[in-house]
Amino acid sequence: MRKITKSLNEWNATVEALGQGKQTILIRNYNTTLPNFILYPTVSYALKDNYLESFQTKYWDFVEENAFPQKENRKSLVKYFAKVEKVIEIPVSRISSLENYYIWTNEHVGSYMSTSKAKVWILRVYELKEPIMAERTRGIKYANLLEPVSLEGIKPTLTDSEFSKIVQKIEK
Structure with a gap:
């Protein structure tokens, strides 16, 4: 059975x-x-x-509902595993052409870009069979979970067809 401890810290x-x-x-x-x-x-x-001003207006209700993760002491509810399918590099000036694939505003994304080229991580996301409460080590970008998480029974959140169509549109 595959297990993983590596995690990416990302806003809920x-x-x-x-x-x-x-x-x-x-x-x-x-x-x-x-x-x-x-x-x-x-x-x-x-x-x-x-x-909220960092997010596209159409997502404000969603963002408010999901602003905070479910927590118990130092543990947070972990639900998803992500596989980096591809990383493409695009000029920062082209970021707005991808706005259908993220919830942030173009201004927000542009505000934290410090290079002329952006790295776009295309992620295939999977739902864990059972969400778990997990604690992590300290880390700014990445961290290690204190207990391994099983990847047994994970299910992709998008169908193969849906995901393929999105990747094709992003790569154009």
Whole structure:
């Protein structure tokens, strides 16, 4: 049975958007060093007063509902595993052409880009058979879970056909 301890720290609203098929990419200044990981929900953006302004208006209700992960002491509810299917590099000026594949505003994404080229991580997201409460080590981008998570029985959140169509559109 496959198990994993590597996790990517990501804001809970983004984790839920990935898990519910509202988002299929992450846009970063850097490439990833991991081919797959657990999506570990964090709260960082929810602590800002005007955090909703970083998201497309049509997602405001969704973001408010998913601002905070379910927690018990130092553990958070973990529901999703992600496989990096591909990383493509695009000019930062082209980011807005991908807005159908993320919930953030173009202004927000542009505000944290510090290079002329963006790394677009195309993620295939899977729902864990059973969500679990997990604790992680410290880490800014990545962390290790204190207990391994089983990948037995994971199910993709998008069908093969849906995912293939999205990848084709992103690569155009």
